[in-house]
Amino acid sequence: MARIRKCKGGHGISTEHKPTLRALSVLELVAQRSNQYTLSELSSELGIPASTLLPIVHTLRDKRYLAYNDKTQAYSLGYRLFELGSMIEETDFFFGILDIMHTVVDGCGETCHFGVLSGGDVLYLAKVNSPQTIRMYSMTGRRLPAYSTAIGKALLRDYTQKQLREVYPDGLKPLMPNTITDFNELYRQLLEIRKQGFAYEQEESNKNLRCIAVPVCIDGKVSAALSVSIPIFRYSEELRQKIESLLTEAADFAGHILPFKLF
Numbered sequence: 001m002a003r004i005r006k007c008k009g010g011h012g013i014s015t016e017h018k019p020t021l022r023a024l025s026v027l028e029l030v031a032q033r034s035n036q037y038t039l040s041e042l043s044s045e046l047g048i049p050a051s052t053l054l055p056i057v058h059t060l061r062d063k064r065y066l067a068y069n070d071k072t073q074a075y076s077l078g079y080r081l082f083e084l085g086s087m088i089e090e091t092d093f094f095f096g097i098l099d100i101m102h103t104v105v106d107g108c109g110e111t112c113h114f115g116v117l118s119g120g121d122v123l124y125l126a127k128v129n130s131p132q133t134i135r136m137y138s139m140t141g142r143r144l145p146a147y148s149t150a151i152g153k154a155l156l157r158d159y160t161q162k163q164l165r166e167v168y169p170d171g172l173k174p175l176m177p178n179t180i181t182d183f184n185e186l187y188r189q190l191l192e193i194r195k196q197g198f199a200y201e202q203e204e205s206n207k208n209l210r211c212i213a214v215p216v217c218i219d220g221k222v223s224a225a226l227s228v229s230i231p232i233f234r235y236s237e238e239l240r241q242k243i244e245s246l247l248t249e250a251a252d253f254a255g256h257i258l259p260f261k262l263f
Contacts, residue, residue, distance in 0.1 A: 029045055036076045041074075065077075065080050096254075096257040101114060101128040103246070104243075104246045105129070110229060110230050112227070113227045113228075114225070114254075115151050116223070120146055121143040121146055122143065122144050122145075122149055122152040123141075144175070147164075147168065147186050149227070152199075152225075153190065153199035154193060155215065157222050158221070160187075161184075164186060180204065199227075206229075210232055210235050211228065211229045212247065214227075216258065226247055228243045228246075
């Protein structure tokens, strides 16, 4: 039976259907790592009896949302999810975002990303590659801890210290030697982003890479973010100023075409 509760802020009624939530939990868990999960591993990770999960994963497999490996008896993401994800690119607002990103790349010659906050991670929704031979390697659908990236810091801009600790209860774990691991330093940088409008990263999530990002806001609230990634050997103050100008204009346009808050 669905469990009914009031939404936060009193904006009506929300229903939580337990079998649906379990199916979504399976997909989200499998999406978090590149290797596969057996039924027993899914049961252990989710705290749900295998007998309860069995019809759920069989249905997801039969509908091609999960793929099943007969040899390992393990599940991975199915092709149907990728089909659904690709449909996002056919929406009008997504075409508009890509057009804005192409303008940024044409103006600075570096790779541009568009992402949203998912839990404590950046979820990369779109990318326009640099025309340069040497450029950042990344892919849409990838996640990185938000505190380790410029785009993530832009997304976290309005978080309080208390909220940061709630999002990262296990602390800030380093991806690289330069990754921020101190909550006070992270919060100090968020205050700077509020003042100057830009977030920065220097080899905090990827070696030999610097990034500049701006939040994309709807009604003054952060909804998404745009960033530009630059190999360190091509970085200069002149390029930084050009990128900041391009991103400022891009974020303004993007805020007008996004149909809703994305997270």
